[in-house]
Amino acid sequence: MDKILEQALLYDFYGELLTAHQKEIYEQFVLDDLSLGEIAADAGISRQGVHDIVKRCAKSLEEYERKLHLVEKFLAVKEQVSRIDGVLKEWEEKKEDPEEIIQRIRKLSATIIEEL
Structure with a gap:
């Protein structure tokens, strides 16, 4: 399965388990296809901070799927x-x-x- 589609499905099923800030950043990166720099400028954080949030979110969503198998x-x-x-x-x-x-x-x- 395409990685973007997989991440979108995981987000659809488990996105509500993320914090509001995590959801906003993750949506902008995965669903809106914004760059790390664009998101960082909008959120007032560093590109590295955005990268870390996106990676943590992806790992959390994958862990939820590993445990619950909803997707x-x-x-x-x-x-x-x-x-x-x-x-x-x-x-x-x-x-x-x-x-x-x-x-x-x-x-x-x-x-x-x-x-x-």
Whole structure:
């Protein structure tokens, strides 16, 4: 997964666990794509200070994911839902036996429930 996308997902799930100051700096760096210098000038701190905050935030978010696995579960469920959609598209195109489709969807939904 792209590092920026990964960091954005981690922030979406765990960003509220950061302080307001950390959130502001991290959002500007990761989501707004501002440079360390731009953020430092805006926040009134050094580039090194911004760098340290961003690194600490990234490490904290990764640690939360390591313990809670919310992003991992979200991506797994998203994949299973995509598979359900694929099964339904196949059925629309081929008009397979409805019982077979129902069984396949039930199997995929059971997998989703296990992930949760």
